[in-house]
Amino acid sequence: MAETGNTTVPPWWESEIQREFGGLGGFLAELSRQWWTAYAAHLDALIELGCDDPTQAWADVAEQMPHLRAVLDSYTDESALAEAERRHCDVLRWTTRRESRHAA
DSSP, X not given: OTTTOOOSOOGGGHHHHHHHHSSHHHHHHHHHHHHHHHHHHHHHHHHXXXXXXXXXXXXXXXXXXXXXXXXXXXXTTOHHHHXXXXXHHHHHHHHHHTOOOOOO
């Protein structure tokens, strides 16, 4: 995708995505996991350095991983991605607020 500039999955990838991830939803959930892992690690590093600005962390990771962010942004209406993003945001809120996490 990085070579073509496309931000959506090309049709010729569909069978491989189905085989590896169980479909587009699984693929997007994995991309989301990669994004949020990078974001959380970078935010943690900024916090350690005394700068706890989530906006700066987001901008930095978006600059480092522009293709990943562009693909995720292209699929914002996909329900599987929305659920994965919601879970990651919940974890981030619990972590940054130092709240105890309740079992789901």
